[in-house]
Each structure stands twice: as structure tokens, then as C-alpha cells.
Amino acid sequence: MFLQRTAFALARRTPVRAIATRPFSTSVIRSNKPxxxxxxxxxxxxxxxxxxxxxxxxxxxxxxxxxxxxxxxxxxxxxxxxxxxxxxxxxDMKPLDSSRKGTLENPIIVNGAGDEQYAGCTGFPVDSHTVNWLTVSRERPIERCGECGNVVKLNYIGPLDDPHAHDHGHGHGHPPHEEPKTFADYVKPEYWYR
Structure with missing residues (x-):
């Protein structure tokens, strides 16, 4: 009983003008347009x-x-x-050729439309070692697996008018990418693969 009287008293004290300052019909905008x-x-x-x-x-x-x-x-x-x-x-989600081991003269071809592509090598014969991820790029298209010696080569199939093909990051305010030095950089030139 006390709660009913309190609620009624609060409702009586609420200013009526604050509740209905504008009519409801102006608050809703109707549109049939999707x-x-x-x-x-x-x-x-x-x-x-x-x-x-x-x-x-x-x-x-x-x-x-x-x-x-x-x-x-x-x-x-x-x-x-x-x-x-x-x-x-x-x-091109089909697996790479695993019927043979890639060599420098006859590498396993990896198609790629970007600046770099990753290829997983599991060795030859297949699954003879854990997956080693090899990175081939447009600047360095040939990569050799450090465990089994399998050679993969990037076949770039991307657009010929790629703005990054000749830019190498110079035009966008970025410093040019420098490949980190590895032991391969200190090998005699006659042992390099080209």
C-alpha cells in the first residue's frame, strides 16, 4: 500500500511540460525507400x-x-x-611438384603474383624432413632448402605494370628494403648461383 502511494505522489510531482514538449508524430520519420x-x-x-x-x-x-x-x-x-x-x-592451391628434387638447372617452379612467395619444402622423397619454409622474391627468385638441397624458383605471373616493380619503395616515403646479410653473401662469386 505504501509503494502505491509513493509511486502516485512521484507521478503527481513530475512536470507535465517536460514529458510532452513535442508531439510524437514529429519524432518518427517514415520512408518506404530502401x-x-x-x-x-x-x-x-x-x-x-x-x-x-x-x-x-x-x-x-x-x-x-x-x-x-x-x-x-x-x-x-x-x-x-x-x-x-x-x-x-x-x-593455384595445388601442391608443388614433389615427384623430383629441384636442382639449379631444373628447379621446382613456384607461381606468384606478388613481390614474394612462400613455398614449403618437406624434402625428397616427400616427408623426409619437417616443413622448411622458403621465401622466393622478385629480387631473389631462386632459393635452396638448407636441409635437403631442393631448389625452388619464382615464376612471376603478376601484372607487368606493377608500380612497385621499379619503385622498390622509393616513391612512397619508405626507405628501400635491404636484404639481411647471410653466410651466402660471403661465398666466393664462382660458387654463386645465378
Whole structure:
């Protein structure tokens, strides 16, 4: 009983003007226009027709449904899924040739579109040692495994007009990258591989 009287007394003391300073109808804005528009409703572009990043924006799922992977994936993930749907392996995920040991004359080829690529060597025959990660780059395209002697070589398949190809970091305010010195830098030149 006491609580009811206290609540009633508090409600009576509250100024009415503070509660209703503006009518409710002006607080709500109604709009039937959708917030986001989808240009290509429900259409998945074929891999050959993808030209810009805007082509990798999905149409989204229909209202009230749960989107599938292809309906909400964007960017590189969407490009990979579209490629897989057409049987194209975008990132070349098949394993390297392990039927032979790479030599300086006949190295194992590693395709890469970036400035550097990593290749895991498990030895020859396969799995004869733990994985050694080898780094091949555009400046240093050949690398040899320190444990088994397997040789890998970078085959650059990236764009020919790459702005970093001739820049080497000079134009962006960054100091040029210097390769750290290793024991290979002190080997006589006649023993170098080229």
C-alpha cells in the first residue's frame, strides 16, 4: 500500500511540460525507400566479366532468408567462390611438384603474383624432413632448402605494370628494403648461383 502511494505522489510531482514538449508524430520519420540498393538483383557475374571491385559486391539475400556463402561473400573471397563455380583455381592451391628434387638447372617452379612467395619444402622423397619454409622474391627468385638441397624458383605471373616493380619503395616515403646479410653473401662469386 505504501509503494502505491509513493509511486502516485512521484507521478503527481513530475512536470507535465517536460514529458510532452513535442508531439510524437514529429519524432518518427517514415520512408518506404530502401536504405541500400542492389544494382544486380540476384545475378552472379561470370568470372570473365569481373572488371572492378564493385563487381565483387554481392546482391545479398532476399528479405527474411539466411544468405548463402555466395550471397554475402565480398572481395577476394567472392572472386575465389565464383572461380570455383566455374572450375578455375584462382589461388593455384595445388601442391608443388614433389615427384623430383629441384636442382639449379631444373628447379621446382613456384607461381606468384606478388613481390614474394612462400613455398614449403618437406624434402625428397616427400616427408623426409619437417616443413622448411622458403621465401622466393622478385629480387631473389631462386632459393635452396638448407636441409635437403631442393631448389625452388619464382615464376612471376603478376601484372607487368606493377608500380612497385621499379619503385622498390622509393616513391612512397619508405626507405628501400635491404636484404639481411647471410653466410651466402660471403661465398666466393664462382660458387654463386645465378
Amino acid at each position: 536504405k541500400y540498393t542492389v544494382e544486380k538483383e540476384g545475378k552472379i557475374l561470370p568470372f570473365e566479366e569481373i572488371n572492378t571491385e564493385e563487381d565483387l559486391i554481392p546482391p545479398g539475400a532476399k528479405s527474411g532468408t539466411v544468405p548463402t556463402d555466395i550471397e554475402h561473400a565480398t572481395g577476394l573471397e567472392r572472386l575465389e567462390l565464383i572461380g570455383k563455380m566455374q572450375g578455375i583455381d584462382i589461388f
